[in-house]
Amino acid sequence: MKETRSSSIREIAAGLGVSAATVSNALRGKGRVSPAMVRQIRARAHELGYVPDHAARALRTGKSNTIGLLVPNIGQPLFPAFAQAVERAARQRGLAVLIGDSRGDARQQDFEITNMIARGVDALVVIPTRGTTIAPQSVPVPVAVIDSAATAGNVAASDHREGGRMIARHLIDLGHERVLLLAGPENSLVARERVGGMCELFRSAGIEPVLKHSDATFEAGTAFGRALDLHRFTACAAAYDALAVGFAVAARERGCAIPEDMSLTGFDDLMWAQIVSPSLTTIRQDLQAVADHALSFVAGETDASRIFPIDLVVRESTASPPAFPRKGGRHAE
Amino acid sequence: MKETRSSSIREIAAGLGVSAATVSNALRGKGRVSPAMVRQIRARAHELGYVPDHAARALRTGKSNTIGLLVPNIGQPLFPAFAQAVERAARQRGLAVLIGDSRGDARQQDFEITNMIARGVDALVVIPTRGTTIAPQSVPVPVAVIDSAATAGNVAASDHREGGRMIARHLIDLGHERVLLLAGPENSLVARERVGGMCELFRSAGIEPVLKHSDATFEAGTAFGRALDLHRFTACAAAYDALAVGFAVAARERGCAIPEDMSLTGFDDLMWAQIVSPSLTTIRQDLQAVADHALSFVAGETDASRIFPIDLVVRESTASPPAFPRKGGRHAE
DNA sequence: CTGTTAGCGCTTTCAC
C-alpha cells in the first residue's frame, strides 16, 4: 500500500499532449487556456488523483499558505478555544496552521519563531508568553501580536482594562468595600490591564483593594484560599477564572459560603465558570473576533490595530455583602 | 523592515570561495569536509543568520519533517491536552505539527487528510471523529490512528474497556445495584468500549444498568439530570466527565445530594473533575504515553500497536448507597 | 491560446 505516489503536472501534460505550463494555468484558472482544454485537463487531473505538491509550489512562489500560531501554553484552558478560533479564521482564507507552544519560556518562544520562519510560514500570530514582547521588525513576515492594548505592536486584543472596570463597578454597585484582588502574574501585561482597570474604579470609589500576585493557576487560587484571612474581605476579584475557581474550592473547604460570606469574580468565562458551584460571575471575551482580526491583519486586509469589547457575565457568585444596608448610611463591621 | 531575506547556501559558498555542495555538507555534517572548512562555513552561516529554506529541502528530499494532527474537535476539553502531548513528542523528534480540526464531520476529516497530504506531511496522527474509520492504505504516508482497541488499524489507545470495568467494580464494591449509565454517543467506538467494560461487570454481578445515549457534552448531562427520575438510581456512571459534570449540576438543582443520595462517576479526568463539587471519581488516561507511542510508530521506530493501562481516580462523588447494609442481607427500599 | 525556457534553494551522485 501507500503507493499512491501522486502524479505530477507533467504526467497530466504528457498524457494530453500539452505542456506543463498549460496544465498549471488550467488548473489554477490563470493565464489563457481554452475552456475545452481546461475541462479536459481538470478531468484528467481528477482521474489521476492529482494533488499539487505543496513544497514545490512554496519554493517557486515563496508562499506557503501556512501561518504559525504561537501560544504560551496550550495546556491552559483558554488557549485551545483561541487556537480553534484562529484555525477557523485561517481555514476561511485557505491557510493551514502550524502550532507552537512556548511553554511559558521566552527562549522557547524565540526558538519557535525562528523555526516557523524557517518552515516558511507566511505570517505569524503570537500570543506572547508573559513578560516578553515581540519585535515585529526582527521577523521577516507579518506578525499579529495578540496581547493587551498596552503592548507595543499589539494588533488585536480584548479590552481587558474595560473588563476590569466592569468587574469593579459590579462589585461596587453591590456595596463591597473590602476587596481582595488576586492579580495574577506581575509581569503579565494582560493581567496588569485587568487589574489596572479594577483598581482605577475601586480607588475612585475610595476603596483600596489588597493585591496578591501569583501564577494564573487553579493551584495558586487554592493556596490563597487556604492561607488568607477570609474574614477581612467581602469580595474577591480574580484576574483569571482559574484563580477564582481555585480560590472557591479552598474557601468552601474552610466553610466560607459564596456569595453569602464573600462574593467572587473571575475573568475569561472558561467553561469552568459554569461548572463550579456557585457559577462564577466573570468577563467574556470575543475570541473569534480577535482571531479574525489577527488573520485579517496578517493577510494584509487591514493594517489597523483593534481592541474588542468585552462582556460582563453575572452569575451566582456575586451578591451584596452580608450586612449591607440597602440605602445610604454606614455600619460598623 | 521585514527585509531580512535570509541568505542562501550559495551566498555562503560564494563568500568563502567554495561550492554550494560543500556548504550543504558542512552544515549538516554529512559527506567529507575538512574540519577547518566546516568551522569556517558554520561561522559564516551563523554570522549571516542563515536559515535553511524548508520548502527547498522538502522538495529535494521529499520529507517535510512535519506531521499532521487531526482531532475531532479542538474545542472539547480533552483534545488540547492531547494536542500538547503530541506536540511535545513531535518536538523531541524535530517534527513540527500541523493541526487540523474535523469539527465532528467525516467529510471535513477527509478533506483535512487530503489537505495535509498535499502539504507534504510525513505522517499523520488522527483521532477519528466518531462514527468514522480511517483506511491507512488509502493514505500515502504512515498514519497513527488513536481511538480504541476495537478500532481496525488502531495504533495507540488507552484501555477504555478496562477503565469501564474499573468503574463498575468500584460501584459494585460500594454496594450499588440500581445504576444509570450515561453512555455517550452510540456510534463512538471509544464510548462503546467504556460502556462495554462497565456492562460486562455489572451484568456478571446481576445488575442491569439503564443506558442513555447522547452527545458527550455538559449540556446533554444537564438534560438527563433534569429529565430523569433520579430516585430510581443509587449511582450514575457516565462515559465522559463532561456528561457527569453536567448531570451533577442538574442533580444539585433538584436537591439530589452527591454522593449521599446518588454516587456519580466520570471518565477522562479533565480538570473539571477536580473543580466540581463534590470532586469526581473518574478514570485517567496516560495521554503522553499514547502520544509518544503514536509518534514512535509514525517515525518508524516500532510497528506495534499498543493499548495503555488506565487509572481509577477515586474522589468524593462516590460512596455506598443510602441504606446499604454494610454486610450481607437485603432491604426493602 | 499554448509552448519554451528558466529557475526557486537545496541535496545528491559522481568525478576530480
Added chain:
DNA sequence: GTGAAAGCGCTAACAG
C-alpha cells in the same frame, strides 16, 4: 576533500 551538474515539481515570463 571538494566541485560540477542534475534535478525535486512547480510557476512566471515571454515567445510563438
